[in-house]
Each structure stands twice: as structure tokens, then as C-alpha cells.
């Protein structure tokens with residue numbers, strides 16, 4: 001049997017990062033500027049596209065707050081808040097979204113892959129932590145051009161040329177990457193997204209064939225069950 005190829009974005013799709021990455025952005029800004037940014041404001045930047053990389057977004061917020069800090073210094077602070085000593089970092093506030101058995105069921109008819117803006121090792125730490133089934137992972141360090149460029153999806157298609165391919169993501173940059181690769185895109189607009197209807201509208205406008213709230217809705221749909 002030829003398996004289909006189901007590619008997931010990681011953050012916001014497989015992992016709820018509202019209290020990890022997004023909190024790290026807020027704390028990084030606070031550290032360098034004493035200023036605060038709301039989750040809604042962070043979402044507004046994400047909705048613009050071009051801010052898939054949280055380091056780049058942090059730099060932008062710090063600049064907007066009138067501070068001049070070099071990129072390496074920002075990244076170092078961000079990473080130290082996120083990872084901590086390995087046990088006390090904000091990364092530990094990540095939550096795994098797929099319910100028991102979901103991925104195993106999808107894996108019966110699909111090769112499972114991830115195309116993420118994380119480094120591959122950072123994605124693999126999280127997969128191990130949550131005892132995820134096997135995924136083919138393409139990280140930001142595996143591609144020449146990060147999202148919204150299509151490189152990661154093109155690479156996966158070349159490695160698994162057979163079957164139907166789909167990409168699931170939660171941002172405008174994910175949708176643009178899929179469109180540039182010619183891959184059907186399924187939008188995820190998590191229930192806790194600030195101004196969720198706006199994100200649904202944006203993902204549709206960027207070509208999503210449908211927008212769902214949560215990956216756990218996938219098994220309810222016959223087309224994914226093979």
C-alpha cells in the first residue's frame with residue numbers, strides 16, 4: 001500500500017506553545033525594555049507573515065519599544081529563558097495536543113512528517129518528551145530558506161514522492177509555504193488564539209482547503225482515514 005504524506009507544522013499544531021514560546025517572547029521583551037506585549041499583539045505580528053521566527057519577532061518588538069540590542073544578545077536571552085537549566089525553562093510549559101492513539105491511527109495510512117521553524121534537535125527533544133511515534137523531521141537547519149519558502153515541503157516530497165501530500169499549519173507563513181510548494185494546506189486555528197475568527201479568515205484567504213481547530217478533528221474525517 002502506498003502511504004500518503006501528512007506533514008505537520010509543530011508549534012500551534014502538535015504542541016501548544018502559548019505558555020512556552022509566546023511567553024518567552026513576552027519575557028524577552030520585558031527583560032530588555034521593561035515593556036509588555038500582549039498575546040493579541042504577538043498574534044497580530046504572526047498574522048502579518050514574516051514573523052514565523054520568534055527570535056526575529058523578538059528583535060522587532062524590542063526595536064519598536066525603542067531599544068537597540070544586537071540579535072545575538074537577544075537570541076542568547078531568549079534561549080536561556082526557553083531552555084533554562086534543562087528543567088526549569090519555559091519549554092516545560094509546552095502541551096502535547098494529539099490525543100491518545102490519534103497519530104498511530106493516522107500512521108496506518110500516512111507517512112508522518114514535520115516541517116518546523118525549530119532546529120531539528122529542538123523538535124526531537126519535544127517528540128521524545130511526549131513519546132511521539134516516529135516522524136520524519138525537517139528543521140530550519142535542514143533547509144536553505146525558512147518558511148514562508150517552500151524548501152522543506154519540496155524536500156519531503158522528493159523523499160516521499162508517492163501518495164497524496166498535505167500540510168497542516170497555524171500561520172500565514174505555513175500557508176504561503178504550502179502554496180509555493182503546490183501542496184494542499186489545512187489550516188489550524190487553535191481555540192485559544194486571540195481573535196480566532198481573524199486567523200480563520202486569513203488562513204482561508206491564503207488558500208487553506210479547510211480550517212479546523214485541532215488536529216484531533218482529523219480522525220473524524222474519512223478522507224484522512226485512507
Ligand SMILES: [Mg+2]
Pocket residue numbers: 009010011012013169170171
Ligand atoms: Mg506554528
